Amino acid sequence: MSAIRLHDVTKAWGTARAVDGVSFEAAAGGFAVLLGPSGCGKSTTLRLIAGLETVSAGRVLIGGTDVTELPPARRGIAMVFQSYALFPHLSVAENILFGLKVRGVPATERGERLRSTADLLGLSALLERKPSQLSGGQQQRVALGRAIIARAPVCLMDEPLSNLDAQLRHDMRREIRALQRKLGITMVYVTHDQTEAMSMADQVVLMNNGRIEQNATPAELYARPATAFAARFVGTPPMNVVSLPAITGEGLLLGLRPEHIRLGTEGVAATVATVEYLGADSIVACRVGETLLNARLPGRATFATGAAVRLAWDRDHTHLFNAADGRRVEPASAPATLAA
Amino acid sequence: MNRASAHIHGWLLLLPAAVLLAAFTHFPAFATLWHSFLSTPKGARPAVWVGLDNYQGMLEDPVFWQVLGNNLWFALGTIPASIALALLMAVWVNGKLAGRGFLRMAYFTPTVLPMIAVANIWLFFYTPTYGLLEQVTGTLGLPSHNWLGSQSTALACLIVVTIWKEAGFFMIFYLAALQSISPSLAEAAAIEGAGRWYYFRRVLFPLLMPTTLFVLVNAVINSFRLVDHIVVMTRGGPDNASALLLFYIYEVAFKYWDSAYASALTMVLLALLGAAALLQFAFLEKRTHYQ
Amino acid sequence: MISARNPMQPGGWGRALETTGAWLLALLWILPLAYAFWTAFHPPEFSTRFELLAPLTLQNFANAWAAAPFARYFINTMVLVALILAAQLVLCTLAAYAFARYNFFGRDVLFMLVLVQLMVMPDVLIVENYRSMAALDLTDTILAIGLPYMASAFGIFLLRQTFKTVPRELDDAARVEGASSLQVLWKVYVPLARPVYVAFGLVSVSHHWNNFLWPLIVTNSVNSRPLTVGLQVFSSTDQGIDWSIITAATLMTSGPLLVAFLLFQRQFVQSFMRAGIR
Structure with missing residues (x-):
């Protein structure tokens, strides 16, 4: 099993830095997700690990070996592309076997491995088809098959589920996770979908503007976001990060997850702006002065627009961020009026 | 819009183009067939039905067979070479070699120039004693040779000019096809350990197959259609050694004024083009495979 | 979004070789045209003699224009x-x-x-x-x-x-x-x-x-x-x-x-x- 380490990796095109001094370690046999908005450098980081781009500065290590100067084929990796990159003129079987043929694996062994891989992914009945005759989900499986048949210790995935519909995406999430555990692969997975990251990852590397915002477990990312950006990126709906100097004092931003706000008879005075009913719960947008706060309440909330309410939350659930640089400030050092 | 008026509108829109097409493509094609069964009118003697006489004469005409043979050699000489060069050029121009813009310009320029003009330039190039080719061979100490005036080399000289003129044109189609191939295929192949040659052989070339067939059909058509340079460079000579079918038709029709025999020859040309059409149909079948 | 480096581009010696080949072919391809330019822009006595300092002229164009x-x-x-x-x-x-x-x-x-x-x-x-x-x-x-x-x-x-x-x-x-x-x-x-x-x-x-x-x-x-x-x-x-x-x-x-x-x-x-x- 191979851990992946990036040391201060930078990728610059001219003066633009797509990846800017990124360092992290993805544990051997773990599932690391590179998360972030489009253009944040996550895909470039993955391509730097793959060797499809050359680094401008820094080192990339896979399994303890410095692979910075090695071509993709010699890094011991497999990759699944967003577009799947299936060869349109080759059958499913030929696509899956492409790498084994290149590497000159004997035909008998190829046959065995093809059979077991196809069984694993439920592709046995489709082996003679061309990619254009497959559904999106089936193409995705073929791409997976091509990635795992070589038994590379590391698998890289670039937004592999973004072309699938919601239901299929949900099923494939579980399947990919199960497959990764079963085969013990080190996985690096790129996505912009925080739900995908939270549900699949052992470790989330959240990126923004070419830099790492936070590198943590999903639970940690949710419970203790390191920056205001991380706080706003995770959660459905995301955390309220607002400026309420009356509560926090000057120079601080207040972070509150919608699910942690209660509406009742005590606390901060507010008026109801909108109510959005989602079935299992409702999102109530409340106005405190000029600031809007979303609260998530179970069931169907019945508030009239403009109704006066009071908002309360537990001290444990408050997050504070420095207004200047967005960094997290531990609530211990914050004023006691926080629990409204 | 009701259905009747949709029919009428459709027909009206089509009418002007249809009239011209019928007048200058379909009618002449049938007229050619008809006239190939008649004799050539001479003076006061009108054309009369002669059945297959023109075709009989054609089979007995040694020039016809020579011209057909020439055309076959011309096709074999120009088509594979220009397609292979076009593919090579396209791969080079599509890559990131130094001076890509200049390369593309150099390869493509012959395509935009009139064949008649470049034939003049090449004529000068091949000129005995003081043409550039003679000067080069002279410097190398080789004996002087009349390239266009010799039966053994005249056709080859025309083949070279045609390849030079066409390769850049066909390059464009390959370039378009190469640019439509997703770069992630090359990346996927690289990750699987495929080298440049393996990738070309097993991925690029098969993916370019529809383009190759398309170019092939065009090249076949051109090999029967392009005769401008013959008029300038050899006039079919010496001794018909460099005459092609269409050039022969031109000579028979407008030099010997034997229009009936020219019609019969044109029927042969149309049959050959029809065969190319069938090839194109096969190509369309193939193409749907990937989409 | 990402200007990818195509991994199927030649590298090192292969690249130098291919660049040379591409340029040779390109020069060969414009040679007839270059030759025509040389002849057209020089006096007739230089039409097949290549001297760097041969005088340039537009007389050939004028003659051609007048002749037809x-x-x-x-x-x-x-x-x-x-x-x-x-x-x-x-x-x-x-x-x-x-x-x-x-x-x-x-x-x-x-x-x-x-x-x-x-x-x-x-x-x-x-x-x-x-x-x-x-x-x-x-x-x-x-x-x-x-x-x-x-x-x-x-x-x-x-x-x-x-x-x-x-x-x-x-x-x-x-x-x-x-x-x-x-x-x-x-x-x-x-x-x-x-x-x-x-x-x-x-x-x-x-x-x-x-x-x-x-x-x-x-x-x-x-x-x-x-x-x-x-x-x-x-x-x-x-x-x-x-x-x-x-x-x-x-x-x-x-x-x-x-x-x-x-x-x-x-x-x-x-x-x-x-x-x-x-």
Whole structure:
């Protein structure tokens, strides 16, 4: 099993830095997700690990070996592309076997491995088809098959589920996770979908503007976001990060997850702006002065627009961020009026 | 819009183009067939039905067979070479070699120039004693040779000019096809350990197959259609050694004024083009495979 | 988003080798043209002698221009090319619109009949088309050169494919606003197909500027001869073998197209590409 380490990796095109001094370690046999908005450098980081781009500065290590100067084929990796990159003129079987043929694996062994891989992914009945005759989900499986048949210790995935519909995406999430555990692969997975990251990852590397915002477990990312950006990126709906100097004092931003706000008879005075009913719960947008706060309440909330309410939350659930640089400030050092 | 008026509108829109097409493509094609069964009118003697006489004469005409043979050699000489060069050029121009813009310009320029003009330039190039080719061979100490005036080399000289003129044109189609191939295929192949040659052989070339067939059909058509340079460079000579079918038709029709025999020859040309059409149909079948 | 480095590009020695090969081929390819330039811009005594300091001259061009009615040939060619293009644009647009958006009786058969012209081009029907022109008393006119090419199957096909990609909703929206069929064509389809018109126009102009055999057959006087035929008449009869003047005339006739190509290289290449992808 191979851990992946990036040391201060930078990728610059001219003066633009797509990846800017990124360092992290993805544990051997773990599932690391590179998360972030489009253009944040996550895909470039993955391509730097793959060797499809050359680094401008820094080192990339896979399994303890410095692979910075090695071509993709010699890094011991497999990759699944967003577009799947299936060869349109080759059958499913030929696509899956492409790498084994290149590497000159004997035909008998190829046959065995093809059979077991196809069984694993439920592709046995489709082996003679061309990619254009497959559904999106089936193409995705073929791409997976091509990635795992070589038994590379590391698998890289670039937004592999973004072309699938919601239901299929949900099923494939579980399947990919199960497959990764079963085969013990080190996985690096790129996505912009925080739900995908939270549900699949052992470790989330959240990126923004070419830099790492936070590198943590999903639970940690949710419970203790390191920056205001991380706080706003995770959660459905995301955390309220607002400026309420009356509560926090000057120079601080207040972070509150919608699910942690209660509406009742005590606390901060507010008026109801909108109510959005989602079935299992409702999102109530409340106005405190000029600031809007979303609260998530179970069931169907019945508030009239403009109704006066009071908002309360537990001290444990408050997050504070420095207004200047967005960094997290531990609530211990914050004023006691926080629990409204 | 009701259905009747949709029919009428459709027909009206089509009418002007249809009239011209019928007048200058379909009618002449049938007229050619008809006239190939008649004799050539001479003076006061009108054309009369002669059945297959023109075709009989054609089979007995040694020039016809020579011209057909020439055309076959011309096709074999120009088509594979220009397609292979076009593919090579396209791969080079599509890559990131130094001076890509200049390369593309150099390869493509012959395509935009009139064949008649470049034939003049090449004529000068091949000129005995003081043409550039003679000067080069002279410097190398080789004996002087009349390239266009010799039966053994005249056709080859025309083949070279045609390849030079066409390769850049066909390059464009390959370039378009190469640019439509997703770069992630090359990346996927690289990750699987495929080298440049393996990738070309097993991925690029098969993916370019529809383009190759398309170019092939065009090249076949051109090999029967392009005769401008013959008029300038050899006039079919010496001794018909460099005459092609269409050039022969031109000579028979407008030099010997034997229009009936020219019609019969044109029927042969149309049959050959029809065969190319069938090839194109096969190509369309193939193409749907990937989409 | 990401300007990827293609991993299938050659590296190291392979790259140097391929670059050299590509350049050698390119130099070979422009050699005839360079040779023509040399001869045309130098006095006749240097036409086959290559000396770095040979004097440059425009005399060959002046001589060529004076020796034959090239001005008239230029006008003829421009009239011819403009005539053909204008007719093609109108006829092909109307026909392509009918094929793309009308469901009329016999449409598919008619379309097949149009496509026949892609194989059986006017270029090979010279005998019968000459007979027709003679019957119409049109020989030796510019119209006769252009007529067989005005209904271009290639143009109809290209525009039909383009019109078919226009969303029906745009068509419907324009009709809801009260536009007639021809207004919809003019306001919706034609503007959306502009790049294709440019592509087709460039291909058509360069093709008919260069066309030779049919004009050679159907013309026999200065009044209707286009440049290509004029050049041939000039270089085969009038001039013996004064290569300096012939190459000057040759460059002159291809000049406008060559200059246009060098100036708008990218558009040319893209147009030929667009016209080629069917």
